[in-house]
Amino acid sequence: MTTWNSLRISLVQHASGLEPDDNRELLAELTPSDSDLVVFPEVFARDFGKPGSDLGPYAESKDGPFGTELARVAGERGATLVAGMLETSGDADGRPFNTLLVRGGAEAAYRKIHLYDSFGYKESDALVAGAIEPVVVDIPSTSSGHRDGVPTGLMTCYDLRFPELARRLVDEGAELIVLPAAWVAGPRKVDHWRTLVRARAIENTVFIAAAAQSAPRYCGHSMIVDPLGDVLVEAGDGDEVVSATIDRAVLEEARRTNPSLVNRRM
Numbered sequence: 001m002t003t004w005n006s007l008r009i010s011l012v013q014h015a016s017g018l019e020p021d022d023n024r025e026l027l028a029e030l031t032p033s034d035s036d037l038v039v040f041p042e043v044f045a046r047d048f049g050k051p052g053s054d055l056g057p058y059a060e061s062k063d064g065p066f067g068t069e070l071a072r073v074a075g076e077r078g079a080t081l082v083a084g085m086l087e088t089s090g091d092a093d094g095r096p097f098n099t100l101l102v103r104g105g106a107e108a109a110y111r112k113i114h115l116y117d118s119f120g121y122k123e124s125d126a127l128v129a130g131a132i133e134p135v136v137v138d139i140p141s142t143s144s145g146h147r148d149g150v151p152t153g154l155m156t157c158y159d160l161r162f163p164e165l166a167r168r169l170v171d172e173g174a175e176l177i178v179l180p181a182a183w184v185a186g187p188r189k190v191d192h193w194r195t196l197v198r199a200r201a202i203e204n205t206v207f208i209a210a211a212a213q214s215a216p217r218y219c220g221h222s223m224i225v226d227p228l229g230d231v232l233v234e235a236g237d238g239d240e241v242v243s244a245t246i247d248r249a250v251l252e253e254a255r256r257t258n259p260s261l262v263n264r265r266m
Contacts, residue, residue, distance in 0.1 A: 016046065042112075114162050177207070
């Protein structure tokens with residue numbers, strides 16, 4: 001039986017650059033000291049660059065320089081950190097995985113399943129999709145000393161447009177979904193982002209913590225949403241850190257009020 005009560009989450013909304021060394025330095029600079037879970041955006045280790053760029057030269061192993069620094073900062077802050085990177089895949093064409101690393105109070109990795117072959121982009125030309133293996137990891141509430149962690153599912157950016165993945169994560173026990181993103185700016189894109197984040201939360205009665213890269217290339221609007229779709233905190237489109245505390249009592253009440261998970265018939 002899960003016994004977590006609350007979790008303090010911070011979302012770091014910041015645009016990563018093209019120099020990996022600079023991005024690694026930002027981990028320590030931007031990680032707050034008062035959170036259980038700190039979420040950085042997709043590919044924070046090194047931005048995608050121009051569409052069609054060769055990303056292979058920027059790929060690392062999970063315990064390479066970026067992963068090592070992520071773990072160091074997590075230990076220093078006494079928190080769990082999540083951030084995106086390009087991971088060496090062994091692909092014959094040198095294409096890396098788009099990977100989320102979890103380090104600190106918990107350790108896990110998730111390789112993005114749905115690549116962004118949409119809105120005029122062809123992410124699969126530069127990246128390899130991960131296996132269809134949803135990842136759920138327990139994130140401890142270190143500041144409160146709770147015995148159990150918060151079961152947390154991992155998704156990346158374009159995965160948001162596929163409700164099957166969020167539902168699979170919830171079926172495997174997730175009560176929080178963490179969603180790092182580099183949501184490309186453009187017509188209707190902020191509206192899509194806000195609508196889909198809230199929809200995934202409402203239809204699955206689950207918390208969602210979505211950390212995005214900032215404008216002008218990306219949309220920003222990092223947000224934490226509760227299981228009834230209420231926005232607990234939302235950033236604008238620039239660089240900023242936003243925080244909120246999630247409470248399991250809210251999830252329990254949402255699932256009593258809207259028992260859609262038990263009422264479904266297919």
